[in-house]
Amino acid sequence: MEDISITASDQPSRLQEFRRSPIYHSFVGSKVAMVSFAVFALFVVLALLAPVIAPYDPYDLATLDIMDSEIPPAWQDGGESRFSLGTDAQGRDMWSTILYGTRISLMIGLCAVLLQAFLGIVIGLAAGYFGGAVDSLLMRIADIQLSFSTLMVAIVVLAVFQASFGAERYSELALPMLILVIGMAEWPQYARTVRAKVLAEKHKEYVDAARVMGFGPLRIMIRHILPNSLSPILVISTVQIANAIISEASLSFLGLGMPVARPSLGSLISSGFEYIFSGSWWITTIPALVLICLVLVMNLLGDWLRDVLNPKLYKG
Amino acid sequence: MIAFLIKRTVQAVIVMFFISLLSFSIQDQLGDPLREMVGQSVSEAEREALRDELGLNDPFLEQYLRFAGKALQGDLGTSYFFKEPALDVILRKLPATLELVFGATIIIMCISIPMGVYSAINPRSWISNAIMGLSIVGISIPVFLTAIFSIYLFSIELGWLPSFGRGETQHVFGSWHTGYASADGLRHLVLPCVSLASIMLPLFIRLIRSEMMEILQSEYIKFAWAKGLKRRRIWFLHALKNTMLPVITVGGVQIGTMVAYTILTETVFQWPGMGFMFLEAVNRVDTPLLVAFLIVVGAIFVVTNTLVDLLYGLVNPTVKLAGKA
Numbered sequence: 001m002e003d004i005s006i007t008a009s010d011q012p013s014r015l016q017e018f019r020r021s022p023i024y025h026s027f028v029g030s031k032v033a034m035v036s037f038a039v040f041a042l043f044v045v046l047a048l049l050a051p052v053i054a055p056y057d058p059y060d061l062a063t064l065d066i067m068d069s070e071i072p073p074a075w076q077d078g079g080e081s082r083f084s085l086g087t088d089a090q091g092r093d094m095w096s097t098i099l100y101g102t103r104i105s106l107m108i109g110l111c112a113v114l115l116q117a118f119l120g121i122v123i124g125l126a127a128g129y130f131g132g133a134v135d136s137l138l139m140r141i142a143d144i145q146l147s148f149s150t151l152m153v154a155i156v157v158l159a160v161f162q163a164s165f166g167a168e169r170y171s172e173l174a175l176p177m178l179i180l181v182i183g184m185a186e187w188p189q190y191a192r193t194v195r196a197k198v199l200a201e202k203h204k205e206y207v208d209a210a211r212v213m214g215f216g217p218l219r220i221m222i223r224h225i226l227p228n229s230l231s232p233i234l235v236i237s238t239v240q241i242a243n244a245i246i247s248e249a250s251l252s253f254l255g256l257g258m259p260v261a262r263p264s265l266g267s268l269i270s271s272g273f274e275y276i277f278s279g280s281w282w283i284t285t286i287p288a289l290v291l292i293c294l295v296l297v298m299n300l301l302g303d304w305l306r307d308v309l310n311p312k313l314y315k316g
Numbered sequence: 317m318i319a320f321l322i323k324r325t326v327q328a329v330i331v332m333f334f335i336s337l338l339s340f341s342i343q344d345q346l347g348d349p350l351r352e353m354v355g356q357s358v359s360e361a362e363r364e365a366l367r368d369e370l371g372l373n374d375p376f377l378e379q380y381l382r383f384a385g386k387a388l389q390g391d392l393g394t395s396y397f398f399k400e401p402a403l404d405v406i407l408r409k410l411p412a413t414l415e416l417v418f419g420a421t422i423i424i425m426c427i428s429i430p431m432g433v434y435s436a437i438n439p440r441s442w443i444s445n446a447i448m449g450l451s452i453v454g455i456s457i458p459v460f461l462t463a464i465f466s467i468y469l470f471s472i473e474l475g476w477l478p479s480f481g482r483g484e485t486q487h488v489f490g491s492w493h494t495g496y497a498s499a500d501g502l503r504h505l506v507l508p509c510v511s512l513a514s515i516m517l518p519l520f521i522r523l524i525r526s527e528m529m530e531i532l533q534s535e536y537i538k539f540a541w542a543k544g545l546k547r548r549r550i551w552f553l554h555a556l557k558n559t560m561l562p563v564i565t566v567g568g569v570q571i572g573t574m575v576a577y578t579i580l581t582e583t584v585f586q587w588p589g590m591g592f593m594f595l596e597a598v599n600r601v602d603t604p605l606l607v608a609f610l611i612v613v614g615a616i617f618v619v620t621n622t623l624v625d626l627l628y629g630l631v632n633p634t635v636k637l638a639g640k641a
Contacts, residue, residue, distance in 0.1 A: 144331055147569055147621045152576035156610060159598040160342050163606070246458045250580055253460045254595060269461070273584075276468055288461050296456035303452060 026308045033304040036297040043294055047103040054096035059262060073282050086282045088268070089275055090260075097268060098287055102294065104264040108178050109245040113237055115183025116244075120190020121233070125221045127191065128198025139195065142188035150185040151247055157181050158256040171259035178257055182244050189236055197229035231309040238302035242295045249291055265291040320629055328622045335614035339607045340383050343393075344376070392611060393604030397597070402608035406590060410612075411492040412482060413578050413589035419509030420574065424516050432524025433559075437551060439529065448525075451518035459577050463511040463584035470507060478504050480586040508585045515577055516570055523566055528559040561631065568624025572617040 018024055027033050046053065073086040073094075085094035127138040158181060162170045170177075201207060202225070210220045245265075251257035252266030253273075260271050265287045272283030374382075386392075392403045435444035471479035483504035485493035495501030531537060532555055540550045579591030586592065590609065597605040 140327075147572065148617055149573035149576045151573070152613065152617075155576065155579060155594075159594075159606070163598060163601045163603075242456065246456075249458055250460060253458075254580065254583060256598075269464075273464060276464065277472065281468070284464060288464070292453075292457050292461065295458075296453060299452050299456050 023308055026304075030304055032300055036300040036304070039293065039297045040301065043102060043106065043297075046099055047106045050096075050099040050103045054093075054099045056093040056096040058092045058097040058100050072280070073286075085286055088272060088283045089280075094282065094286055097263060098265070098290055101263050101265045101268050101287060102290060104175070104258060104262065105245050105248060105266070105291070105294070108175065108182070108248045108264065109241045111179045112182035112244040112248075113240045115179065116186045116240060117190050117233065117237060119184070119187035121194050121226070123187060124191035124194025125198060125226065128195040129202065129217060129221050129225070135195070138191070142191050145185070146188045150182070150243075151250060153185050154181045154247060154251055155254065155256060158251060162256060171261065174258050175262075178248055178251065182247050186240060186243070189240065190233065193232045193236060194226075194229055197232060198225055201225050201228050235302060235306045235309055238298055238305060242298035242302065245291070245295055245298070265294075321626065324622050324625055328618045331618050332615065335618075336384055336387060336611060337380065339610045339614075340380050341376075342610070343383075343603050343607045344379070387611065392608035395597075395602055395605040395608075397600050397602045397605070402604045403612075405593065405605060406608055406612050409588065409590045409593045411494070412587060413575070413582070413591060415495055415505065416508055416512060416578055416581065416587060416589060417571070417574050419505050420512035420516070421571075423509055423513040424520055427513075428517055428520035428524055432521045433528060433551070433556065435521070436525045436528035436532065436559075447521065451521050454514060454518035457514070458580075459511060459515040460580045460584055462514040463507070463581055466507050466511055467584070477507050479507070482588060508581050508587055511584070512574065512577055512581045516574065519570070520563070520567075524559060524563055527562055528555060531555050531558050561628070564631070565624055565628050568620050568627075571620050575613055575616060 027037070051057075071080055071083050071087045073084065076086075083093050083095070085098065087093055088097065123138055123142070127135040158177060161173075161177060165173065198221075207220060207224060210224050215224075248257055248264060249266030249269065252264050253270040255270065258264040258267045260267055263271065268287040269284050269291070272280070272285075272287070276284050390403055391401065394400065395402045395405050398405050431447050435441075435447045438444050467479045470477045481504060482493075482495050482501065484498045484500040485495050486498060486501070487493050495505050537550060537555055540554055545554075575591070578587075578589060579594060581587065582589045582592040583595060590612075594606070594609050596602075597609065
């Protein structure tokens, strides 16, 4: 990705600057980071291009044939070359369904983390900049919110929604609900970090200078303090995306997430679970491996980023 | 200390108040108790009369106060499905869940402390690298997948361990039947406990390791080296003691999280505990049971967090129980 040719100009372009930065050097020096990033990029590309690559459309019920159900992957006895990774109990092509499932899982993960980051940054900036009563109230709320596990809150909220809407109506609303619930639950992670960073930056001279120049608090917070808090936000985000994807998968596994008709990786695993006992291992195992792989590369990237951006501690 | 205690207790009460208010409004929104009580044939006028009699037309606040008053006396309503007090149902299921959490906690403690300490003392050894590598893989595997894979391997392929239920249990007292008293019960505990532990284990190994490494850099440890103390004494007495402080806080919070993960573990292993009951209650729209579960779990969270905070204040004198604590 970084190998795009540099535009010829006298001034160092942003790309050149990036190539001189310690992040780039550490990235090139770390095999784990490069492989993880490549795998993650591959996932993103596959997810984006799912409608183009997938040989079948898993949402199109008309193409399904019940006679095609539970066909093992092509390399096993009884496999067919039409279905490279086999089919699930409804006769859906696993490869296509996994592509679409990855797309949904990634989308929920990314959107939920965007929501978390937005809420957390706004609240953290406000708490850190204004201080006093605003700060203690917001941080109290953050403490309390953090003391309840996200998964617990999400399970309860979604369970109540499902019970009040009915499963039918709920399945249409599942996607935005999942994003909302996972997104709302983890904002304190960001808020605390941003607040700590703001407290550290607030009394530096450049902020005083900005204030003397007559800039309002909003401008100072967003244009001056926030850019200096970006690196911890980046580290949190990678790990949070991994967590959000796991949360989504767990909720879908419990039947509180994406419906089987529009499966995410979690609901695919869930729908295959009952068939694992009868020997159809691929319906559960293949999406499970994809999920683990996706989460693992995010965690590895997050770990690496933390080491690079916070060289004080060696936390391998 | 007294002021801190009072402050924390007041906060716990406020949080419990919000949880109960929330639970009550859920009950208020979800399902019509009349529909559960009377059939279709009852006329609208009769329904209205019954509604008045049950106080369902009273203002929200009045209804809530009545609910809270009953809840304080231990009456959290009657489960639609089990036809008995919801609290009794939960208390009957609670021991199974607690035994699961207990087993998992033992596993976590016995593995994470030695591994975390070892990899902090020898950060560059290949064993430490392997531990760290495995721990990041462990974090990346959702708990239900660990459960499924372990069932597949140990129950289906190898046939060593049972894949569901609690097996033989022995009566201890009240509604508490334990699986720890018999070989069969223990065999049933292994897979669920390991699965539940698997999600927390990597977190604790990493936490212990990073805390310990930080402490090994500190002045008082350097001083201890200079003083010529024995290595073991420095590591296991001086450093480990301070390492465990933040671990206690995190551990307390994670106990609450474990309750959430028991829902997943119990679902996979069909473990007859609170989490499994909760999901069944969701599917049956058994509102009183749901509400009772919320209140009980909320109470568990609030009580453990408050206790952990107090404990932390006690063991760590540097937390100057000031306003922010």
